[in-house]
Amino acid sequence: MTLLGPSCAAYSECLDDIQKAGVLTAGNALLGAHPSLWQDKDGTYHGIDADLLQELTRRLGIPRSEFIITEWTTLVPGLKVGRWDIVLSDLTITEERIAYANIAYSHPYFMLYDRIIVPENSPFHHVEDLKNANLGSVLGTTDSLTAHALVEKGIAAKVSDFNTFGDPFVALRNGQVDAVVVDQGTLQAQKERFTGLRTIGNPLFYEAKPAWKKAQSKASYRLGSEGIVVRNTCPRLLSAINQAVDDMKRDGTIRTILKRYHVWEDLEDHLTQNDQAG
Template identity: 30%
Template sequence: MKWLKSLLVAAALQTIAVAPVHAQSNLDQIKTAGVFKIGTEGTYAPFTFHDASGALVGFDVEIGREIAKRMGVKAEFLEGKWDGLIAGLDAKRYDAVINQVGITEARKQKYDFSEPYIASKAALIVRADNEAIKGFGDLKGKRAAQSLTSNFGKLAESNGAQLVATDGFDQSIQLVLNGRADATVNDNLSFLDFKKHKPDARVKVAATQDKADYSGVIIRKGEPQLLAAINEALAAMKADGTYQAISEKYFGQDVSK
């Protein structure tokens, strides 16, 4: 019988040795590292940009820092151009992208989004002396300065515009101002912020879409614990007034609706 006991013990040890080790969830890894890595542009005022001192600031930046804080970790921002930001999730360069990423059905097929944290409308921006473009339908055959993969770029293209590739809002506005583009379709909130800082800039809003678009924090699929933690942080921020304070700081109003 001694040999049988030995055989059973050996079998049990072998089972333990080959038993799969459950991998830590991404949320566990974030908490262990103490860092929530966030992809962002850093060139898209007032959402994510650098102030006069060179510090990374903006509405999305403050939202990201608050989410990290409520998860018990620090936010670390990794900057990149818009067209490669979401691809950085696939490469696992960061844990999330917080950069006014529009929630679309196409993106939801491959990624998960938090609950919406901001609502915006598309604004058709032209030079102040442009009387030919009065609505989105007037973009047909015109040059629109756009980030090529953004929702705004797709909207301009769907209205017949020829896209002129740019790195973001500021470059798009400059191309409109210097006549290298006829228009840009961009965020109405970005335009209001731009005019607040440069009231004499000779650009105007020719039209604004009625329907609001919503943006969320975007993460890889299959990370339900992280998604829940992000949503909990956003809900807590809205409940205790932190979201309202950040929103009013940049826009003078609640931009969640």
């Protein structure tokens, strides 16, 4: 990737500046979203993102870290103007974002994919049973694209899209839909509100938008991978983060964190392997 802007000497200052400041700041737009990030009354953060940031900060040799909570739409713009050093907010890696947002991603630390969820007492036990089923999902999400693709392939009959991640599960409980299609993190979060759920079939991996299928097919990561985002003018910081992420995968730290929040599956080990994501 060709870097444009200040001299290469200036690029090396990101990590130096963070180390001098003694704090690594991370933009996040998921406060309150289990299992990603939530906060106690005393201000203590919990969740996958909190544990990852704490471990990343330690491995980079930085005394402390700080989340800066923001809106989803400001995550990348805020990063680019220096309001925070990194984005750690379950942001999936895509070739479209790399190209248009002019940002760099770390090596993947987690892989999102969809699951088909039904009630425990559902008559559906296999994907083949869904031929006449109404699938619930969330409007405007990759999960919804997956659900609609199932209909296009003749696997299910229709999709009902809802506005929030909890709504499809309410509809499932009330018998308005036969199954729900969401990612495994959302499933885990909703299990705190809705009991008696099970999954059917294998994980469903995301498919690229038609205009990006060719570029995405050449990527060194699987679509659905999540990475830590940095400005593309910070190669030393990116390299240090990549090393930390690789070490955490190698020594089992990421596995431990994901198991702690019940989103680990053994296929994560090979799904998150790659060379470079940005």
